[in-house]
Amino acid sequence: MRAAINGPRMALAASMVILLSLVVLDGMVNDWGRLAGGFDNLVLFFHQSLWPPDWSVLEPQVYPVCTARAPFEFTCSTAWIGVIETIKIAFVSTVFGMILSLPLSLSAARNLSPKWLSYISRFVISGFRSLPSLIWAIFFVILIGFGPLAGVLAMSVYTVGYLGKLQYEAIEGLNKTPLEAAEAMGLSKMEMAFNVVIPESANDLISHAIFMFEYNFRSGTIIGIVGAGGIGYYIDLYLRFLQYDKVVAYLIIIFVVVLLIDFVSIYARSFFNDNDDLRRPTWLDVFVPEALKMGK
Amino acid sequence: MSETEESEGPIIRLKDVTIGYDPEDPLVDIPEMEVFPGEIVAIAGPSGIGKTTLLRTIAGLVSPISGSIEVCGGAPSSPPKRGELGYVPQKLGLVRHASVLHNVMIGANAGNKAPWALLPSSLARSKALEAISSMGLVDKIGEPVRRLSGGQQRRVATARALAQSPKLIMADEFLSELDEETMQMVLGSVIDYVRSSGSALLVVEHDISRAKSMADRLLVIDDGRINPFITEITAVEVKV
Ligand SMILES: Nc1ncnc2c1ncn2[C@@H]1O[C@H](COP(=O)(O)OP(=O)(O)OP(=O)(O)O)[C@@H](O)[C@H]1O
Ligand SMILES: [Mg+2]
Numbered sequence: 001m002r003a004a005i006n007g008p009r010m011a012l013a014a015s016m017v018i019l020l021s022l023v024v025l026d027g028m029v030n031d032w033g034r035l036a037g038g039f040d041n042l043v044l045f046f047h048q049s050l051w052p053p054d055w056s057v058l059e060p061q062v063y064p065v066c067t068a069r070a071p072f073e074f075t076c077s078t079a080w081i082g083v084i085e086t087i088k089i090a091f092v093s094t095v096f097g098m099i100l101s102l103p104l105s106l107s108a109a110r111n112l113s114p115k116w117l118s119y120i121s122r123f124v125i126s127g128f129r130s131l132p133s134l135i136w137a138i139f140f141v142i143l144i145g146f147g148p149l150a151g152v153l154a155m156s157v158y159t160v161g162y163l164g165k166l167q168y169e170a171i172e173g174l175n176k177t178p179l180e181a182a183e184a185m186g187l188s189k190m191e192m193a194f195n196v197v198i199p200e201s202a203n204d205l206i207s208h209a210i211f212m213f214e215y216n217f218r219s220g221t222i223i224g225i226v227g228a229g230g231i232g233y234y235i236d237l238y239l240r241f242l243q244y245d246k247v248v249a250y251l252i253i254i255f256v257v258v259l260l261i262d263f264v265s266i267y268a269r270s271f272f273n274d275n276d277d278l279r280r281p282t283w284l285d286v287f288v289p290e291a292l293k294m295g296k
Numbered sequence: 297m298s299e300t301e302e303s304e305g306p307i308i309r310l311k312d313v314t315i316g317y318d319p320e321d322p323l324v325d326i327p328e329m330e331v332f333p334g335e336i337v338a339i340a341g342p343s344g345i346g347k348t349t350l351l352r353t354i355a356g357l358v359s360p361i362s363g364s365i366e367v368c369g370g371a372p373s374s375p376p377k378r379g380e381l382g383y384v385p386q387k388l389g390l391v392r393h394a395s396v397l398h399n400v401m402i403g404a405n406a407g408n409k410a411p412w413a414l415l416p417s418s419l420a421r422s423k424a425l426e427a428i429s430s431m432g433l434v435d436k437i438g439e440p441v442r443r444l445s446g447g448q449q450r451r452v453a454t455a456r457a458l459a460q461s462p463k464l465i466m467a468d469e470f471l472s473e474l475d476e477e478t479m480q481m482v483l484g485s486v487i488d489y490v491r492s493s494g495s496a497l498l499v500v501e502h503d504i505s506r507a508k509s510m511a512d513r514l515l516v517i518d519d520g521r522i523n524p525f526i527t528e529i530t531a532v533e534v535k536v
Contacts, residue, residue, distance in 0.1 A: 181389030181453075184355040185406035185460065186378030195402050199394040 049242075053249035057234070079253050082224070082231030089151045089223075089230050090216035096152070097159025098209050101125070104160065105167035106193050111179060112171065113189070125168070129161025133216075137223035148229030155216050155223070163212045170204035171197055203272040210272075214265040221254050305369065306330040307464050307496040308354060313363030315346060315353045322361050323349055324517055331464075336490060336497045338507035341517030347500045348386050350517075351466045354498070355383050368463045376464070379407040382457030386468035386500070388449055390456075392442040396433055399441055400424040400455045407460035420459075427459035430485040432478065447473040454482060458489055465490065468500045483510060 057079045060066035066076035074080055107113045108121035131139075136154035144150055178200060182192045198205070224232020231250060238246040308331040316323035323346030331337050339347050352358045354367060356375030364372040368380045382403065390399050404420035404427070428437055431451040436444060441452055450473055457465050465486065471479050487510070490497045501507035507514050 175387075175389075177385055177387040177389035178391055179389075180352070180355075180357050181383060181385055181456075182402070183357060184376075184381055184383040184385075185403065186376065186380070187402070187406055191402075191405070195398070195405075196391050199398065200391050202393060 045244075049244040050248050052245065053252060054243065054245035055249055057246050057249045057253075078234045079231070079250060082234050082250070083253065083257055085148060086220040086224070086230035086232070087217060089148050089155060090213055090220045093152050093155035093159055093220075094163075094209060094213040094216050096156040097163055097212070100156070101160045101164035101167055102198075102205075105164045105171060106197065108164065108168040109171040109197075111174070111176060112192065112197060121164075122168075125161055125164035127161070128157050129165060131158075133158035133219045134222055134226065137228035138226045141227050146227040146229075151220065151223050151228035151230060154228055155220060158219070159212055159216060162215070163208060166208040166212075167201075167205060170201050170208065174200055206272045207269040210265050210268050214261050217261050218258055221258075306332050306366075307335075307368055308498065309366040310354075311364050313353070313365060314361040315349050315358070316361055317349070317358065319361050326350070326363070329515070331496045331498055333463075333494045333496055334491065335513070336487065336499070336511045338511035338514045339498070339500045339517065340502060340504050340507050340514060343502070345517050347517060348468055351383070351385075351468055351498070351500060355381060355466065379460050380463045382460045382462035382465040384450075384453045384457050384465070384467040384470045388453040390441045390449060390452055393440055395438050395440055396428060396444070396452050396455075397424060397437050399452050400428050400459050403427070403456035404459040407462065423461065424455075424459045427455040430458065431455040432481055445473075447475075447478065450474070451478075451482060454486065458486065461493065463495045464498065465495065466498045469502065470499065471501065471506065 058074050058077045060068075060073045060076035061078060061081075066073055068075045104121050104125055107117045108125060110118050113121070133155050136157050137151060140150035140153045144153070174197065178196050179192065182196050187195070220230050220232075221235075222232050224230040224234070225236040227233065227236075231254065235247055235250050238244075238250075308329065310326050310329040313326045313329075314322045314324070315326070339350065341347055349358060353360050354365060356367070359373075366372050367376045370376060391402070401420060401424045404424040405417075407423065408417060408420045425437075428434060431454055433448065433451055433455065436448060441449055444452065450470055454467065454470050457467070467486070470486075471483060474482060486497065489495070499507075499511070501510070504514070504516075
């Protein structure tokens with residue numbers, strides 16, 4: 001019989017797990033002394049190499065010659081070019097990924113498809129998801145060479161895996177009476193998919209796609225490191241030249257853009273909510289975390 | 297079975313059917329039940345006795361525990377053919393985020409088109425519009441269903457069934473939540489359709505006096521027995 005959950009027993013179990021993790025960690029580390037030196041290193045490294053960030057990354061590149069006029073010269077900067085390319089890669093791969101994931105998730109949903117089809121589709125979806133997009137990027141760079149196309153393919157594949165799962169779970173969560181009504185009418189599976197399932201889950205599908213774009217931008221920053229396009233390329237470049245102050249500037253820019261995209265995504269997704277009389281979030285709601293507003 | 301027999305035979309025929317979700321705990325026994333073309337049959341009985349389950353079983357959504365069911369002249373225990381059964385579920389089963397027209401078009405397409413056809417034909421469209429206006433919903437035609445009142449949603453589900461031009465309509469409490477005037481309008485349209493097309497109507501109606509006033513026959517599912525495992529259908533047939 002399963003043991004009931006109770007306070008002391010849970011506490012004992014939790015302490016054992018923590019203890020175990022410490023033992024495992026100790027097994028992997030052979031010189032704890034390095035940790036003590038680590039902090040001093042960090043302080044030194046921070047002052048000598050990281051700070052202040054080198055904002056020259058926002059200035060136009062020397063070559064090719066910048067044709068933009070003031071105050072838009074920054075659009076010729078590596079930071080701008082990189083960020084825009086990452087956004088483009090994220091956008092295209094979200095759209096391509098969704099085109100592929102929708103039919104897959106419709107055939108993966110148990111309330112719509114026969115068992116065998118749902119197993120096969122789930123297998124494909126989780127296969128795509130099992131490798132992170134960075135690994136897919138390495139794979140496609142080897143396959144088709146450096147550049148944004150490798151990035152688009154890598155992130156599209158991962159999008160199919162991730163978005164597909166979100167989608168079939170949304171579809172399986174649908175109320176079953178509309179499907180029963182359609183079944184009693186004798187509709188084909190295609191008609192059920194197009195006329196019942198997609199309209200009924202449209203809010204979730206759109207909201208997941210927006211979330212996926214946001215996710216793809218974040219993971220898209222890293223794939224440039226393996227040569228698959230986007231801002232990661234420049235980060236990799238300056239890491240190799242040990243110009244850490246430029247790297248820090250890129251990281252700060254990425255952080256700001258990720259925040260912006262997150263906020264826009266939260267706001268956009270609030271429009272695709274089942275609740276009609278929902279109050280739209282104000283920009284204040286979006287920017288200030290709930291916890292900080294408790295005092296109001 | 298010859299042509300003439302098929303057209304005069306019952307639209308629904310149940311023989312020694314036991315329904316329920318759990319073979320160990322069946323809900324209702326139906327020794328014999330037939331519904332003929334042009335006929336209106338009401339089913340009444342206490343809440344939770346298995347009325348909805350009976351309709352779902354006839355629609356082929358739940359398999360019977362035992363016995364044989366024929367619907368719309370089909371082979372025993374094969375589900376009704378495309379568009380032949382208009383079902384108004386108790387829980388309606390509407391596409392809540394889609395418009396009234398979209399929902400009714402689903403029914404109209406089911407009644408008119410081959411399974412592979414996705415685009416609406418003008419015939420389907422005119423059927424949908426006719427059904428919507430017979431339910432008094434013309435001014436709500438583009439509204440998402442989730443924004444309609446309970447009674448309005450019920451009428452959308454009824455319109456969807458009518459738009460199919462079905463051989464059989466099964467309606468589960470389709471008159472609830474309606475005021476007297478609207479109720480008469482909805483009932484009138486459905487009865488008109490059934491009488492003029494020679495189809496049949498099987499309706500679950502908990503209000504016995506209303507059931508008696510609309511139906512040719514009334515079947516009462518009655519939990520009169522002590523045996524908690526089986527509830528007999530007592531075919532208290534009331535000729536009106
Ligand atoms: N999907 C299901 N799985 C298992 N049991 C169910 C299911 N749906 C209904 N039941 C049970 O079957 C019994 C009969 O339900 P049913 O919906 O047929 O009753 P009903 O006669 O239509 O009642 P009401 O008048 O309240 O609509 C109930 O006890 C219910 O709990
Ligand atoms: Mg019921």
